[in-house]
Amino acid sequence: MKIAVCIKQVPDASTVRFDKEKGTLVREGVESVINPFDYNAIEAGLALKDQVGGEVSVLTMGPPQAQDAIREAISLGVDNGIVVSDRAFAGADTLATTYTLAKAINKLGAFDLVICGKQAVDGDTAQVGPGLAVRLGIPCVTCVDDLEVLEDGRKLRLKRMCEQGYDIVEVELPALITVLASLNIPRVPSLKGKMRAKKADIPMLSAEDIGAETSKVGLAGSPTQVATTTVPTFDAKREMLEGEPEEQVDALIGKLKEAGIL
Amino acid sequence: MSKVNYFLTEEQEMIVDLTRQITEEKIIPVRAELDRNEEFPWDIMKDLAQADLFALYIPEEYGGLGGGTMENCLAVEQLARGCIAVTTTFAASALGGYPILLFGTDEQKQKYLPDVAAGKKLVAFGLTEANAGSDAAGIQCTAVEDGDYWVLNGTKQWITSGGEAEIYTIIAMTDRNKGARGATAFIVEKGDEGFSFGKKEKKMGLRASSTRELVFNDCRIPKDRILGRRGQGFIIAMRTLDLARPGIGAIGVGLAQAALDESVKYARQRVQFGQPIISFQAIQHMLADMATSIEAARALVYAVARTIDAGEKNFSKLSAMAKLFPTDVAMKVTTDAVQILGGYGYMQDYPVEKMMRDAKILQIYEGTNQIQRNVIGQALNKEYAKEG
Numbered sequence: 001m002k003i004a005v006c007i008k009q010v011p012d013a014s015t016v017r018f019d020k021e022k023g024t025l026v027r028e029g030v031e032s033v034i035n036p037f038d039y040n041a042i043e044a045g046l047a048l049k050d051q052v053g054g055e056v057s058v059l060t061m062g063p064p065q066a067q068d069a070i071r072e073a074i075s076l077g078v079d080n081g082i083v084v085s086d087r088a089f090a091g092a093d094t095l096a097t098t099y100t101l102a103k104a105i106n107k108l109g110a111f112d113l114v115i116c117g118k119q120a121v122d123g124d125t126a127q128v129g130p131g132l133a134v135r136l137g138i139p140c141v142t143c144v145d146d147l148e149v150l151e152d153g154r155k156l157r158l159k160r161m162c163e164q165g166y167d168i169v170e171v172e173l174p175a176l177i178t179v180l181a182s183l184n185i186p187r188v189p190s191l192k193g194k195m196r197a198k199k200a201d202i203p204m205l206s207a208e209d210i211g212a213e214t215s216k217v218g219l220a221g222s223p224t225q226v227a228t229t230t231v232p233t234f235d236a237k238r239e240m241l242e243g244e245p246e247e248q249v250d251a252l253i254g255k256l257k258e259a260g261i262l
Numbered sequence: 263m264s265k266v267n268y269f270l271t272e273e274q275e276m277i278v279d280l281t282r283q284i285t286e287e288k289i290i291p292v293r294a295e296l297d298r299n300e301e302f303p304w305d306i307m308k309d310l311a312q313a314d315l316f317a318l319y320i321p322e323e324y325g326g327l328g329g330g331t332m333e334n335c336l337a338v339e340q341l342a343r344g345c346i347a348v349t350t351t352f353a354a355s356a357l358g359g360y361p362i363l364l365f366g367t368d369e370q371k372q373k374y375l376p377d378v379a380a381g382k383k384l385v386a387f388g389l390t391e392a393n394a395g396s397d398a399a400g401i402q403c404t405a406v407e408d409g410d411y412w413v414l415n416g417t418k419q420w421i422t423s424g425g426e427a428e429i430y431t432i433i434a435m436t437d438r439n440k441g442a443r444g445a446t447a448f449i450v451e452k453g454d455e456g457f458s459f460g461k462k463e464k465k466m467g468l469r470a471s472s473t474r475e476l477v478f479n480d481c482r483i484p485k486d487r488i489l490g491r492r493g494q495g496f497i498i499a500m501r502t503l504d505l506a507r508p509g510i511g512a513i514g515v516g517l518a519q520a521a522l523d524e525s526v527k528y529a530r531q532r533v534q535f536g537q538p539i540i541s542f543q544a545i546q547h548m549l550a551d552m553a554t555s556i557e558a559a560r561a562l563v564y565a566v567a568r569t570i571d572a573g574e575k576n577f578s579k580l581s582a583m584a585k586l587f588p589t590d591v592a593m594k595v596t597t598d599a600v601q602i603l604g605g606y607g608y609m610q611d612y613p614v615e616k617m618m619r620d621a622k623i624l625q626i627y628e629g630t631n632q633i634q635r636n637v638i639g640q641a642l643n644k645e646y647a648k649e650g
Contacts, residue, residue, distance in 0.1 A: 188284050191314040191327060194276045 001054035001153045001173075003045040004111040005078065006101055006132065007038035009062050009069045010122040018231075034069050037117025039186040040179045044115050044147065046077050047184060052153045055079045057108065061089055061100050067202045074197035075189035081200075082108070086207040091219030094127040100217050101128070102135035103210040112153070114176040118143055129178035139171050142178045266557060268564055274336055277329075280313055281340035289344030296347065296470035297616055302426055303348045303470050310341075310352055311381020319356055320363065324375035330571035331505065335512035335563055342516025343523075346620045347470035349513050350627075351384075354422040354471075356509070357628070358385030360502040361431040361447055365490035370449065374429055386427035388418040388450075388476050389499050396633050398433070398499060399442040403478060405434040410485050412448060414478040417460065422627075424474030425459040428452045431502075432476070433495045445495030449487045456481030467619035503628055504578050507585035508570065511563040514588035514624050518556045521592075521599035521617045525549060528603050528612075545602060552595045559588035579641035586634040589624035596621040 012031040019026050034042075045056040058073040058081040060066045070081035084104045092100065105111065114136065119126035126142070133140030145166065146159035153173070160167045161180060171177075189197075207217055215221060239255075241248040256262040270278065288309050296303055310316060319334050320326025327333075334356060341349040359378050362370055362385075377383040394400035403416025414434055421430075430450040437444035450457055460475025490498050526549055529540035539545050566584035570577050596618040600607035607614045625631045 188287065188309055188313050189280060190312060191276060191280060191317070193314075194280060195273070198272070198276075 001048055001052050001112045002110065003048060003054060003056045004105055004108070004114045005038070005041050005045045005056060005058045005073070006114065006116045006128070007041065007058055007060045007069055007073060008035045008117075008120045008122075009033070009060065009066045010035045010120055013121060020231075032065065032068070034072060035117055035120045035122075037119060037121070037179065037181060039117075040181050040183050041115040041117045042073055042076055042078060043184045043186040044144075044177075044179050045113075046187065048113070048147075048149065049077075052149055054112075054153075057081060057111075059084060059101070059104055059108070061085070061092070061097060061104070064204065067204070070202050071197040071200060072189070074200050075193040076187060077190065077193050082203045082205055084210060085204045086217070088207050088214050088220075089218045091222060092217060093222035093224035094123075094125050094131055095223060096217050096219075096221035097128055098131035098135050099221060100207075100210070100212055101132050103212045104205060105132075105136060107205065107210045110174070112173045113156075114138070114174075116176065116178045118178045118180050126178070129176060133176035136174075136176065139175045140177070141169050141171055141175065144177045144179045145182050147177075147183065266561065268561075270336070273329075274333060277318070277333055277336050278340055281315070281337045282343070284309055284313060284315075285340055285344035289341065289348055293345040293348070293470075294610070294613070294616070296345065298469075298610075300464070300469045302472050303345075303351060304426075306348050307351065307381065307384070315352070316355060316381035317379040320359070320375050320379040324371050325379040326375070330567070331508055332564065332567040332571050334509050335567045338509050339512040339516040339519075339560075339563075342513040343520040345470065346513050346517050346624070347468045349516070350468060350471045350623075351423055351426075353506070353509050353513065354386060355384045355427070357502065357506045358387040358423075358427065358429065358431050360505050361387070361489050361498050362429075362449065364501055364505070365447065365494070365498050366449075367486075369486070370489070374449070378429070383428035384423050384426060385429045385431065386421050386423040386476075387502065388421050388424075388430050388432040390418065390420050392417070392419050396630055398496065399445075401433060401435050401445060403432070403434040404438070405436050405446060405448060407436075407485075408482070411482045412485065412487065414448065414450070414456070414481040414483065416478050418476040418478075420463060420473050421476050423472055424476055425462070426472050430457075430476065431489065432478075433499050434478075436492055436495075440493065442496040443493050445499070446492050447489035447495040447498040448483060449489060450476075450478075450481065450483055454481055454483055466622065467616065468623045500578070504581045505570070506628060507581040507634075508563055508567045510624060510628050511559065511584040511586075511588035512567075514585075514590075514592035514621075515556060515560045515563055517617060517621055517624070518552070518559065518588070518592040518595040521596045521614055521621075522549070522552045522556060524612070524614050524617075525552065525599045525602045528606070539602075548598050548602060552598055555591045556595060559591045562587055579638050579645075582629070582634040582637040582641075585628065586631050586638070589621075590631060592621045592624050 009032040012033045015030050017026045049056050056078040058078045060069055061084040064085055066083045073081055116129035130140050141158050141160055143161045144158045145161045148157040150157055155172050158169045160169050241251050288306055317326040318329045322328045338349050338353050362374055405412045405414045432448050432450050433445050435444050436446040456479045458477045460477050463473040529545050530538055532539045563584050566580045599614040600618050603614055606612050
């Protein structure tokens with residue numbers, strides 16, 4: 001099975017600080033790490049390879065230092081990886097990101113399965129996986145919590161978590177899935193993997209290399225504009241009702257009507 | 263943090279990073295539960311196998327990474343910061359594997375070491391018996407030749423990973439009247455006819471490690487399972503222990519470091535008499551002694567490990583020192599850590615009481631620290647006699 005795993009470098013949540021006046025993240029001095037859900041995506045790819053054989057490639061769009069994320073993925077056991085990197089990619093929203101990633105994946109060749117984490121913990125959109133599937137013209141199953149290979153790897157049976165429960169879905173490959181943290185426990189790197197990662201040649205592909213139109217990438221290709229970012233305020237109130245249960249119910253109904261809820 | 267520069271190679275730094283990551287992500291979150299339930303840490307052994315750590319000390323031709331004593335020490339030091347029951351389970355497999363590595367034939371190495379390196383099989387070392395502890399020459403377990411077989415009888419006691427390991431290196435008497443020169447080493451496999459496991463011990467510390475009896479009742483093993491020559495068993499055991507002892511010292515360093523880390527963290531937070539207790543000289547001096555003795559122990563372990571890796575043949579005295587000092591330091595430091603944490607330190611909600619319970623075994627197993635002093639003292643006597 002030929003598997004591509006899309007990952008993203010995000011700020012390390014344990015070292016992040018906020019600029020309270022501007023309401024933004026302080027990026028200076030913050031280490032970058034692989035998005036937590038993406039470890040589950042990598043593990044899903046490696047576990048499938050262990051089970052049915054094949055090759056796991058990993059790709060990311062980001063600045064040149066995103067090579068560190070690829071090296072870490074190689075230390076975990078993926079076969080190879082690339083960084084799609086170009087100044088023109090800066091400021092990309094999910095529309096531009098999925099365009100860029102789809103171009104890169106098509107450049108790399110045909111894959112049986114593309115795996116993404118459910119969402120990145122910095123933007124929290126959960127749009128890149130599904131958007132990428134549309135761009136690639138393949139089916140998409142999001143929020144995968146369990147996975148089984150059917151028909152020698154031509155099909156997958158997936159448990160997709162929903163708000164009210166779960167669906168069991170069968171999908172023919174090629175397909176794209178996004179995975180939850182509950183799918184697996186990511187493995188630790190190996191010494192041989194770490195040594196291989198250190199020496200690995202990690203190609204950097206530019207917009208030109210993947211044949212992307214500059215009007216569709218980065219800020220230029222992004223209709224989304226973030227106007228402001230604010231910290232939410234919590235103005236919830238608490239009130240204890242007293243008296244017999246019947247009186248409390250009457251009082252509660254009165255208050256809910258007053259608040260326009262009933 | 264100012265740190266001594268031990269001039270580690272890039273590969274050695276990788277070993278440190280990797281084992282530290284495993285300790286933080288896989289060992290520390292479960293150590294209290296493993297201890298409470300006396301649960302064998304199979305999940306962590308699988309993680310260590312996946313990380314290639316069982317391959318560390320095994321030559322490349324047998325599927326290993328070809329590392330030496332230093333690499334092994336660096337790995338166990340970091341793992342010991344998490345839990346020394348887990349670390350001992352890992353290190354015991356090397357202890358059991360050394361006799362095959364040092365004295366096995368090429369066929370024996372080809373047969374056993376690749377699975378050991380891949381972490382598919384654990385090895386256990388069987389020397390101790392009920393009446394043969396420090397006095398290993400008092401072994402009563404016997405092996406008798408019978409055609410194409412050796413027949414083993416007797417019981418080994420307190421064998422680390424007994425019942426869990428697949429491969430056992432066993433020392434048994436083949437010529438009782440020759441004393442220590444009548445001992446021979448053998449490889450026994452789990453499932454061999456007449457080989458079974460006795461009771462699992464309940465221990466003060468090191469509770470996640472399995473410590474069990476091995477029972478040989480007319481256990482028949484093929485002739486080619488002999489390790490080295492007949493009568494070489496005692497030498498094999500001593501060489502194995504010599505090679506393993508710096509690793510025990512490294513476990514002591516890691517454990518003591520973990521106890522210091524907890525102590526400093528606590529002393530900076532705990533407020534009494536209106537200030538953090540680290541501002542009191544009584545606490546500062548304890549912490550200073552702990553930190554200094556740990557660094558001295560680490561420097562000794564690394565220096566001896568490197569001496570062994572550089573090819574020194576006569577290192578019994580040095581490896582005894584590298585076991586003795588760091589493990590005494592570990593006992594002292596973990597005891598002081600409990601003292602600094604006071605009542606909290608005595609409670610199971612904090613990790614230092616387990617560290618103190620666990621530390622005690624380091625002064626006992628793989629040769630008590632009294633035996634280490636004997637080894638060092640006897641070597642001094644010999645060395646100075648030569649100088650005349």
